[in-house]
Amino acid sequence: MNKVCCGPGYASPIEAINAPREKLLYTIAIYTGTGIQKPDYLATVDVDPDSPTYSQVIHRLEMPGIGDELHHMGWNACSSCHDDSSMSRKYLILPGVRSNNLHIVDTATDPKAPRLYKVIEGAEIKSKADLSGPHTVHCLGSEIIISFLGNAKGEAPGGYLQLDKEFNIIGRWENSMGGIKFGYDFWYQPRHNVMVSSEWAAPNTFMPGFDLEEVGHLKYGRELHFWDFEKREPVESFYLGEDGLVPLEVKFHHNPDSTHGFCGAALSTNVIHWWKNSDGKWQWEKIIDIENEMHPEWPIPLPGVMSAILVSMDDKYLYLNNWLHGDMRQYDISDPHNPVLTGQVYMGGLLGKSPKVNGVEVAGGPQMFQLSLDGKRLYVTTSLFSTWDNQFYPDIREKGGVMLQIDCDPENGGMKVNPNFMINFGKEPNGPSRCHEARYPGGDCTSDIWL
Template sequence: MSSCHHRFFSSPQEATKAEPEKLLYVVCLYVGTKNEQQPDYLAMIDVDPSSPTYSTVVSRTPVPYVGDELHHFGWNTCCSSPQKDTLARRYLIAGGQRSGRIYIFDTADEKHPKIHHIIEPEQLKSKVNLGAPHTVHCLPNGNIMISMLGDSETNNPGGFLLLDQQFQILGHWEKDMKGVDFNYDFWYQPRYNIMVSTEWAAPKTYFQGFHMEDVKNGKYGKKLHFWDWKEQKLVQSIDLGEDGWLPLEVRFHHNPDSCHGYVGAALSSNIFHIFQSSNGTNEWKAEKVISVPPVVPENDSTPVPAVITDILISMDDRFLYFSDWLHGDVRQYDISEPSKPRLTGQLWLGGLLGKTCKVGDHTLGGGPQMLQLSLDGTRLYVTNSLFSSWDNQFYPEIADRGSYLVKVNCNTEQGGMELDHSFFVDFGKEPGGPCRAHEVRYPGGDCTSDIWI
């Protein structure tokens, strides 16, 4: 087994000094393309600049079924676990949004993972009545927690699934979901005994694509939920109102002593700073600190919202990054003062505003979506697929052209970003035909894998 699997860090500061990554894992899917009878797969990408296969897919591990729509994935253990000396960051847990199926990939051979275990949707239905797996986080007690966005019939509100280290179903994490209408992402900060979860919609709603009538009819979320981490119960909810439609990704600072975090409200295109009140109570606050206004494209009369779909924080808690999927830009903000983010970088990578971007001979289609940042903060990787039905609605060309993976070089001193023209992975030229590329992970951990206790 590669020593990389045992590379755990005692602190975020130590993680920033890690050796550069040489391999990436990317989930790829065929749902909603002309090749939709092909199974989804886990792709291994060579990102070592000294390698002869740099910027190429070096291997693929397909799943045995068709139509899963692999989406987000994560590790079996991480830096939060006191058992990390005896456990390896070896198994990747990936959920199929449409099927409800959960795959466990064994990465003992980093370049050629194998499927180790499959949790079938029938098991989830009979034991916990949950479906549509999303965010995966390892827990301090060695278990694995997955946010589930619906029940087995794609209804809201879903819940939080617990697995043990043998990937057996333990049950629900939460005591109950009373007061929670929808589920999506989550992040926990143990020193504050808090977990924050966000809202999207019932799977049966977003599976069909986006319709503004569903927002008007209350079928999408706009609340943040704060949970007592030890008691596993809801203690506070914040309704973000019209400024907070579709609060998707949530990130706390990596510093376990920090009570600061950020949430991206996708449809309203705002970033909220979340923090614990200093008035002696345990109350949590949310303040809007960044707003990206709608833009009317040339030769059009309809304003286009930015649609903030992914956010992350650098390991040193210095920079916040987010993607505006419909506008087409990636932004970098200095968050040294958490309540006063300062724009330090902006890069256009497609979008609906007519700003053409090329990497070599490749014109980027779609808009920037999933982000992953290197541990030292200097390399940002970007893919452009959000969800198959939403892709087909806003960027139908992805179904025929496939996705891309690009690399952005980030200045960690003064700030700033620059597209790396030596790196481009074209998922339009895969052996099974054009496919969609979604979330990205590093074998040695990345800026969204680890939580410290």
């Protein structure tokens, strides 16, 4: 029998899929690096088609200072606390990649108008934990861990900061970084006592911008790491080589019994799949390989740059982006060894295949995305990171980012841009800003983990 429970999240992925549809969405928007001397902010977006303010930013919560570069976010609690009635999904944690500040935002008191609850100062994190360059936030039951990509001087590999549920710094989460050279994203699957982490680069390398030559000089990662989650130390690493240059986002299946997981290798523009075989050994293979494309006027073939991947709550579809080519793709991964391309749409990109969407010229390409719990609506934004945007898409300074929504068919596959939804961050009151990651108040496909 299902246990009646009142903690955050859902008893299972199936319950999450059947939850009420999202009506609000939060996305961060940046001014860092844009030339506009204003703080980055958390935007509340109305995604309820029955609302008079549908497809609009309805609230903006500014951070206290400038220069944070808000990027990814995470919840204080998710379905991993579903059995704990003392917990609730109330706070969103917004790290500033450049400032090192962690902003704790209360989204529950008034979901339409989130308010700042607390700031953990970057300097305190540097002095207590010798960490900088925060990225991924996951909750671990009632505690929170955040990957940081560097030490206080911005040198790799960084490590993991642990906070208690009152947002006090406990210290470093990991007992050892082993031989890991770089940090980035991580995801864990508690029933298999495993965490998988990936590699971007040192903050001092990626923050000023991207250079291809630095990949050749091993300044960017190409390995995946498997951790003993309870012992908090890495136990096995896979060298992915040319197939796995710059492995960024890692996702396990949502099904807590599954050992299958995926990583998008951004520069190789490949999807790496891992799983545990019948002998209990971790295996990996490349399952998707997006070919480079030639730009008519450029000397070097253009990789897709797959900066993000996402697995639908039913574990049936994998979504990926090609930020430089300009397309979003949907693959049926019912057989994770043999993905089938089932949907593709273009928006922006450097190849000129869809410069205008819903009447707005798109600067940038599909970058970050969040899928509704029922798998039907994919919200996509176009900015990657201020300095990288400035290199590849200089016109994003004037045009700003956009948020689009793709209708996805979870039964038969397929994607198409919703013509009624477009948020043009180029028209924000303080001037063009750039939106990045998005979250729903009720949990989303990139946060919830089941114990």
